[in-house]
Amino acid sequence: xNPAYDMLKTRFARIATLGEASAMLGWDASAxxxxxxxxxxxxxxxxxxxxxxxxxxxxxxxxxxSAAEADGDWGSANLALMRRAHIRATALPTAxxxxxxxxxxxxxxxxREARRASDFAAVRPALxxxxxxxxxxxxxxxxALALSPYDALMDGYxxxxxxxxxxxxxxxxxVFLREALPRVEARQAAAPARIPLAGPxxxxxxxxVAQAMSSRMGLEFTHARLDExxxxxxxxxxxxxxxxxxxREDDVxxxxxxxxxxxxxxxxxxxxxxxxxxxxxxxxxxxxAHESQSLIVEMQACRGDAFLGFxxxxxxxxxxxxxxxxxxxxxxRLWRHVERGFIRVDADEITYPAxxxxxFRLEQALIxxxxxxxxxxxxxxxxxxxxxxxxxxxxxxxxxQDIHWYDGAFGxxxxxxxxxxxxxxxxxxxxxxxxxxDDALGQGDASPLLGWLRANVHAHxxxxxxxxxxxxxxxxxxxxSDFQAHLTAxxxx
Amino acid sequence: xNPAYDMLKTRFARIATLGEASAMLGWDASAxxxxxxxxxxxxxxxxxxxxxxxxxxxxxxxxxxSAAEADGDWGSANLALMRRAHIRATALPTAxxxxxxxxxxxxxxxxREARRASDFAAVRPALxxxxxxxxxxxxxxxxALALSPYDALMDGYxxxxxxxxxxxxxxxxxVFLREALPRVEARQAAAPARIPLAGPxxxxxxxxVAQAMSSRMGLEFTHARLDExxxxxxxxxxxxxxxxxxxREDDVxxxxxxxxxxxxxxxxxxxxxxxxxxxxxxxxxxxxAHESQSLIVEMQACRGDAFLGFxxxxxxxxxxxxxxxxxxxxxxRLWRHVERGFIRVDADEITYPAxxxxxFRLEQALIxxxxxxxxxxxxxxxxxxxxxxxxxxxxxxxxxQDIHWYDGAFGxxxxxxxxxxxxxxxxxxxxxxxxxxDDALGQGDASPLLGWLRANVHAHxxxxxxxxxxxxxxxxxxxxSDFQAHLTAxxxx
Numbered sequence: 001x002n003p004a005y006d007m008l009k010t011r012f013a014r015i016a017t018l019g020e021a022s023a024m025l026g027w028d029a030s031a032x033x034x035x036x037x038x039x040x041x042x043x044x045x046x047x048x049x050x051x052x053x054x055x056x057x058x059x060x061x062x063x064x065x066s067a068a069e070a071d072g073d074w075g076s077a078n079l080a081l082m083r084r085a086h087i088r089a090t091a092l093p094t095a096x097x098x099x100x101x102x103x104x105x106x107x108x109x110x111x112r113e114a115r116r117a118s119d120f121a122a123v124r125p126a127l128x129x130x131x132x133x134x135x136x137x138x139x140x141x142x143x144a145l146a147l148s149p150y151d152a153l154m155d156g157y158x159x160x161x162x163x164x165x166x167x168x169x170x171x172x173x174x175v176f177l178r179e180a181l182p183r184v185e186a187r188q189a190a191a192p193a194r195i196p197l198a199g200p201x202x203x204x205x206x207x208x209v210a211q212a213m214s215s216r217m218g219l220e221f222t223h224a225r226l227d228e229x230x231x232x233x234x235x236x237x238x239x240x241x242x243x244x245x246x247x248r249e250d251d252v253x254x255x256x257x258x259x260x261x262x263x264x265x266x267x268x269x270x271x272x273x274x275x276x277x278x279x280x281x282x283x284x285x286x287x288x289a290h291e292s293q294s295l296i297v298e299m300q301a302c303r304g305d306a307f308l309g310f311x312x313x314x315x316x317x318x319x320x321x322x323x324x325x326x327x328x329x330x331x332x333r334l335w336r337h338v339e340r341g342f343i344r345v346d347a348d349e350i351t352y353p354a355x356x357x358x359x360f361r362l363e364q365a366l367i368x369x370x371x372x373x374x375x376x377x378x379x380x381x382x383x384x385x386x387x388x389x390x391x392x393x394x395x396x397x398x399x400x401q402d403i404h405w406y407d408g409a410f411g412x413x414x415x416x417x418x419x420x421x422x423x424x425x426x427x428x429x430x431x432x433x434x435x436x437x438d439d440a441l442g443q444g445d446a447s448p449l450l451g452w453l454r455a456n457v458h459a460h461x462x463x464x465x466x467x468x469x470x471x472x473x474x475x476x477x478x479x480x481s482d483f484q485a486h487l488t489a490x491x492x493x
Numbered sequence: 494x495n496p497a498y499d500m501l502k503t504r505f506a507r508i509a510t511l512g513e514a515s516a517m518l519g520w521d522a523s524a525x526x527x528x529x530x531x532x533x534x535x536x537x538x539x540x541x542x543x544x545x546x547x548x549x550x551x552x553x554x555x556x557x558x559s560a561a562e563a564d565g566d567w568g569s570a571n572l573a574l575m576r577r578a579h580i581r582a583t584a585l586p587t588a589x590x591x592x593x594x595x596x597x598x599x600x601x602x603x604x605r606e607a608r609r610a611s612d613f614a615a616v617r618p619a620l621x622x623x624x625x626x627x628x629x630x631x632x633x634x635x636x637a638l639a640l641s642p643y644d645a646l647m648d649g650y651x652x653x654x655x656x657x658x659x660x661x662x663x664x665x666x667x668v669f670l671r672e673a674l675p676r677v678e679a680r681q682a683a684a685p686a687r688i689p690l691a692g693p694x695x696x697x698x699x700x701x702v703a704q705a706m707s708s709r710m711g712l713e714f715t716h717a718r719l720d721e722x723x724x725x726x727x728x729x730x731x732x733x734x735x736x737x738x739x740x741r742e743d744d745v746x747x748x749x750x751x752x753x754x755x756x757x758x759x760x761x762x763x764x765x766x767x768x769x770x771x772x773x774x775x776x777x778x779x780x781x782a783h784e785s786q787s788l789i790v791e792m793q794a795c796r797g798d799a800f801l802g803f804x805x806x807x808x809x810x811x812x813x814x815x816x817x818x819x820x821x822x823x824x825x826r827l828w829r830h831v832e833r834g835f836i837r838v839d840a841d842e843i844t845y846p847a848x849x850x851x852x853f854r855l856e857q858a859l860i861x862x863x864x865x866x867x868x869x870x871x872x873x874x875x876x877x878x879x880x881x882x883x884x885x886x887x888x889x890x891x892x893x894q895d896i897h898w899y900d901g902a903f904g905x906x907x908x909x910x911x912x913x914x915x916x917x918x919x920x921x922x923x924x925x926x927x928x929x930x931d932d933a934l935g936q937g938d939a940s941p942l943l944g945w946l947r948a949n950v951h952a953h954x955x956x957x958x959x960x961x962x963x964x965x966x967x968x969x970x971x972x973x974s975d976f977q978a979h980l981t982a983x984x985x986x
Contacts, residue, residue: 014540017536017537017540018537018540018541018544020537021514021537021541024517024518024521025514025517025518028517028521032525033718033733034715034717034718036713036717036732036733037716037729037730037733039732040513040730040732043510044511044514047507047511047514048511048514221527222528224527224529225526225527236530237530237533238533240526240527240534
């Protein structure tokens, strides 16, 4: 019996319940809402955000945090996460949060136009405003959390890992990349030509196949929906996950692989500990952890040899025509094709980390004040050239391509590569622990993999930080060599 | 400058914004949500309802209401509505509201099963609990509002009209019904046989035609969506209305006429005064007023001779086949067919009020304690027999058919018939004021009607109560003789 802790649990559950309402309204805004509803929706979300913030920073929350004692592992972790949420929220004056929200929303809107016109100058003042407010928030969070300003931002997306952890990992990967990429390219050039899959692929069939494959991976559609939106995402709540994709009649891969990626996110949400629903410790362990779950499904399992064979047969049955393009080998050549490109979201798994490293370095320098917004386009182009030897022909395919900065999400990008590396490390541990995992995938059965993930990742909620989660599941903290071994096996053996 | 009133405006706008969030989540629950999301959704809605209630009953709201002075007509009406909302909310202890919400939600769930099994006994204890809690709420509201308990409930759905207003109106209608119904039936029996419309009617075509007809009535789909749900409804918010229907391949009427009905509701929401958005005075004037708008579109305009001719040509163009069934005369015979039936929602406009009168009388007696839940099935069957001369063969087609009571909505039913009567009265006034209104409808152009409704109904928001709204628009309070004249003209002339 600890009334202060009980009060906190009730309050955080209430905050989380409002967060669920926001999540559903956010999904609706992307997947359903007519354009005319946008202004009112923004106000609805702002009102909910304000209420959640008020509950978090209220004096009685602080008093209860001082008085609370939690029993056991989970309770202690929960209380520590409550304290952290309270510290983060109270570090930021409401006026600053509101100003930043408005600035981000305005900047994001301007960015959409600027990207279309490939006109960085058009969005530069808005982005400067966002960066100014982000620096101010980072400075305040830095004081409150005793982290560097950039680490304080990263901590908001992925607790338990800092720039000092990431930097050597990325440096090691850069060495690998310089050595491996030309070899992969040479090998690819010598391989048989890719046979394109011949469409059209009717959208109704694509939808049916995508949902069937998502079910195969373990998503129960009594607790999920699959819809359409401009940008695929996974939203909703643990008992009502909403994944989206977009369909093109001439391309079967984009929608399907996108659905499988979002399925990984959705399975994580579905597998979170129900006993801790709406408590901080019952949430996902961060964005890096989340990305590890989407990538273990999409990149490790579904683009792996075993599942590709199964998938090829399913696709050929659905779309008919010549069987040869649907062979495992051809699908691998199509869907694991490596190419130095300008666009992060289109990148293969070998070059993807280069896009992330570029952004990680630039955003650190930007937050530290070592570079300014005006320097970004040139620094971007130089940075990409240094990493991949290519230079974007315009800012649309350069510094303007991603929404993140324009929406104020600094410190997020590393999560993608932390997730990719963690996915490889987790897959290796799962294969060791579960014999027959790949044989099952070859039959379209992901349940052995999912069972292992449920027990070793999902069920932990947020009890462990990123590194501790990996330690518990794989016996070691993040080790990029598992990712490199995976890439070597897939692309060079 | 009146700071107390300004504070109230801000607070009521915040409450209304949370109400918008609830409205969207409610729409989603009916139109989109997978079944597994139900429990969490209930908690999300309950949390929002609790927050709105807390804001409304907060001591500073009461203090500001005492101190506020509003300028002008609209401001005064707004302040009066704020005061009324505050009185209603403070009359009910939060614990009672929460208990009732949980009881209604449990009862509604049980009812779904009980109706399927036609087993009133299965839902009886849950309904007794709902009735007990409703009586307690009604008693408290009665004290606070100086209305009878039943009137205090009715006031929550349709301000400005009481059981004492409704009773003589219904009595007068009952006289009309007894005299007119046999004559209509005799006349109908002598008319040419109805030619059924031959399907199948592909759902995609139905959806396209329904949306096109809804647009014809004036709904802009940049601010609206048309989706599917088990029970058609209009949800959402004034800048983002969501109407739903359900499609059957073998029936073109149900979905189409349902969409036109919901379009009337949606047009009312769209036409509310934008300058008073999220203020009490900017809301619709009540459920009777709302129903008048759905019925003036569906029953008065779309099932009227002028529009039916246009609609028949459109439908024939969409579905092809023999033209004869799509003639105006045959559509009128199909879609204005009068028949004594058991089911309210399937009833024609002549017998519909009998279904409402039955429920009005029973729910008054139930709230007054003159009858008990256990008495309902027999009283229902006797009551329907007394009004229409037919007896439901089972409770599924009797007392179990409607969700309202099982969800705690006592005092709602009269709104349907108040709306039907008001629709006839408004249509008569519109026809007098706008020459050529029917000619335009005959061309599929509803803009003259909509223009008149916008100016004379929608634009008033909640500034006027039900009777005053009718006085302003038609020169008299609710007068059932306009409805009877409409029925006589349509069915007996």
